[in-house]
Amino acid sequence: MALEAVTLPLFITFICTLALLKFIIQRRSHGKLPPLPPSPPADPIIGHLRYIPTENPELKFTEWSKTYGGPNLLAYSLAPLDIFDTHIHTCLGDVLYLKVPNRQIIVLNSAEAAADLLEKRSGNYSDRPEFPIFDLMGWGNAMPFLRYGKKFQENRQMFQEYLGNTKVAGYSDMQILQAKQLVIEFVEGKKDKEDILQKLGTAIVVRIGFGHDMFREADPVYDTLATKHKYTISHCGPVGATPVDLFPFLRFFPSWFPGTLYANRARSFVSFVRKEAGTAKSSFLQHHMNLLQQEGKDEIHEDFEIIKAAAGTIFAAGSDSLWSTLSVFLLAMVLHPECQVKAQEELDRVLGNPLQRLPDFGDRQSLPFVNCIVQETYRWVAVTPLGMNSLQLLHQWTSNSETSQPYLIERQRTMSTMACLFPRVQLYPRTFGPYPGTREYTGMLSTFNPSRYLPTSEGGYGEPWAAGTFGYGRRKCPGRFLADSNFWIAAATMLTLFSIHRAKDSSGKDIIPEVGLKTGLSSHPNPYECEIKLRNDSARALVAEIKAELLAMD
Numbered sequence: 178m179a180l181e182a183v184t185l186p187l188f189i190t191f192i193c194t195l196a197l198l199k200f201i202i203q204r205r206s207h208g209k210l211p212p213l214p215p216s217p218p219a220d221p222i223i224g225h226l227r228y229i230p231t232e233n234p235e236l237k238f239t240e241w242s243k244t245y246g247g248p249n250l251l252a253y254s255l256a257p258l259d260i261f262d263t264h265i266h267t268c269l270g271d272v273l274y275l276k277v278p279n280r281q282i283i284v285l286n287s288a289e290a291a292a293d294l295l296e297k298r299s300g301n302y303s304d305r306p307e308f309p310i311f312d313l314m315g316w317g318n319a320m321p322f323l324r325y326g327k328k329f330q331e332n333r334q335m336f337q338e339y340l341g342n343t344k345v346a347g348y349s350d351m352q353i354l355q356a357k358q359l360v361i362e363f364v365e366g367k368k369d370k371e372d373i374l375q376k377l378g379t380a381i382v383v384r385i386g387f388g389h390d391m392f393r394e395a396d397p398v399y400d401t402l403a404t405k406h407k408y409t410i411s412h413c414g415p416v417g418a419t420p421v422d423l424f425p426f427l428r429f430f431p432s433w434f435p436g437t438l439y440a441n442r443a444r445s446f447v448s449f450v451r452k453e454a455g456t457a458k459s460s461f462l463q464h465h466m467n468l469l470q471q472e473g474k475d476e477i478h479e480d481f482e483i484i485k486a487a488a489g490t491i492f493a494a495g496s497d498s499l500w501s502t503l504s505v506f507l508l509a510m511v512l513h514p515e516c517q518v519k520a521q522e523e524l525d526r527v528l529g530n531p532l533q534r535l536p537d538f539g540d541r542q543s544l545p546f547v548n549c550i551v552q553e554t555y556r557w558v559a560v561t562p563l564g565m566n567s568l569q570l571l572h573q574w575t576s577n578s579e580t581s582q583p584y585l586i587e588r589q590r591t592m593s594t595m596a597c598l599f600p601r602v603q604l605y606p607r608t609f610g611p612y613p614g615t616r617e618y619t620g621m622l623s624t625f626n627p628s629r630y631l632p633t634s635e636g637g638y639g640e641p642w643a644a645g646t647f648g649y650g651r652r653k654c655p656g657r658f659l660a661d662s663n664f665w666i667a668a669a670t671m672l673t674l675f676s677i678h679r680a681k682d683s684s685g686k687d688i689i690p691e692v693g694l695k696t697g698l699s700s701h702p703n704p705y706e707c708e709i710k711l712r713n714d715s716a717r718a719l720v721a722e723i724k725a726e727l728l729a730m731d
């Protein structure tokens with residue numbers, strides 16, 4: 178008893194001394210370390226939670242960057258300071274530090290800052306944080322949400338094999354056919370333009386992922402996919418920022434508990450993609466299932482789940498992103514008829530005037546201005562798969578602490594790159610040299626100007642393609658070759674055949690759409706109106722040929 182009376186206080190004193198020593202050592206070592214990147218004022222405990230808007234947070238980040246952001250000196254330890262020129266002090270801030278409960282965020286506001294970390298040190302910045310909301314939806318095995326490790330690398334390999342540049346070249350006939358179907362749907366005018374664009378985005382990835390060919394008219398698989406997917410994208414909240422993401426324990430609480438709304442919506446989402454998909458034609462799913470069977474693995478094997486998740490990812494990551502990109506393209510054409518005219522002059526030179534044929538992939542090199550429109554669409558309003566609302570998927574730091582001058586970044590400080598802010602970096606004189614005229618960046622309203630990429634001898638600014646459309650480093654979009662070729666052929670075909678006009682109001686005046694993005698799992702332009710008409714008689718004749726070709730295939 179007496180011994181216990183002595184040992185307990187001794188033990189408590191020992192523990193307290195250890196804790197005190199640890200605290201002193203940490204304070205000392207942190208004293209020597211550089212500070213965190215600059216940060217706007219925050220609340221105690223909840224940090225910036227109250228100040229990060231759920232709608233278009235990227236605009237707030239831009240505003241904060243101007244006031245609080247620090248220069249991109251993350252590369253300090255990789256390169257000598259003189260790589261930064263004298264404009265550095267006048268630049269908008271490249272790097273911001275934000276804190277919300279359970280998560281610390283480094284916002285990289287420029288392509289250089291993003292490349293410095295996510296590309297040059299991608300070995301360290303390729304992890305992902307946990308996304309409980311997607312676990313609940315049954316997407317825990319889907320590549321975008323996988324932690325960096327063996328499973329991720331195996332997934333990545335599967336994607337690269339099926340969606341690599343050479344493999345995608347083999348899908349060109351199917352992509353051209355889908356672009357033709359898109360044309361006919363516009364000419365028939367039976368459906369809303371967004372439904373037509375969504376169907377194109379879906380048809381291609383469903384064919385590649387699951388081997389299902391979508392019919393032009395009602396298709397039960399498509400109808401289920403479209404309805405359920407629309408529900409999901411509009412009900413799951415901002416990725417990585419729902420209450421359930423920030424406080425994972427909420428998923429275990431009953432539905433009436435505040436904050437569990439997202440979890441309940443997610444629970445009600447079934448992984449319908451896997452059930453609905455047919456596997457009749459050669460596809461990603463069929464190819465990998467055959468491989469599993471050859472290895473003697475049956476349907477309850479863990480690898481089977483991984484393959485189903487990968488095929489589901491092709492659909493989820495690929496369909497909306499193409500749909501949104503096409504919608505942004507039409508919006509740009511409505512707002513900038515001068516770009517349309519210039520592209521059509523180029524198309525007429527290559528395809529004949531009157532038109533002799535539709536464009537195909539072999540024409541891409543001969544159509545520089547069409548290519549500029551494609552690249553400017555990516556830059557102007559950035560869309561990301563799975564709707565990061567211009568925030569790319571969070572990259573997470575893997576090792577213990579990063580002490581690169583002048584900022585300290587520790588483990589669990591989650592990296593978030595901002596696609597929407599990459600355009601802004603192009604205003605920096607230090608990046609691309611001085612420009613004529615003043616160009617003010619105002620978020621996503623920045624000027625749509627495809628000529629910026631043309632050489633100065635042709636009246637352009639000679640800018641390189643904007644960085645970051647498909648992400649950075651080891652998590653860069655594996656579907657980028659497919660996405661880019663899908664978008665290119667659809668855009669080139671539409672420009673060849675159609676003129677895209679502003680709709681008129683009741684008094685006959687042009688309706689000029691406003692540019693804005695929806696927030697949710699998918700970043701999509703706000704609804705806008707436009708008129709799509711055949712451009713001339715030769716376009717009409719080509720459409721009649723396409724119709725006959727498609728009818729013969731039915």
Ligand code: HEM
Pocket residue numbers: 320321322340382490491492494495496498499502560561562569570571596645646647648649650651652653654655656657659660661664
């Ligand atoms: C215009 C269309 C598309 C755009 C703009 C786009 C863009 C992106 C971006 C920005 C990321 C995040 C990269 C990062 O974390 O650094 C990403 C990831 C991803 N994308 Fe795409 N993407 C598109 C189409 C597609 C398509 C068609 C597919 C599949 C067929 C696809 C599959 C994926 C996957 C699986 C990931 C996750 C990669 C990982 O976590 O390692 N994407 N995409």
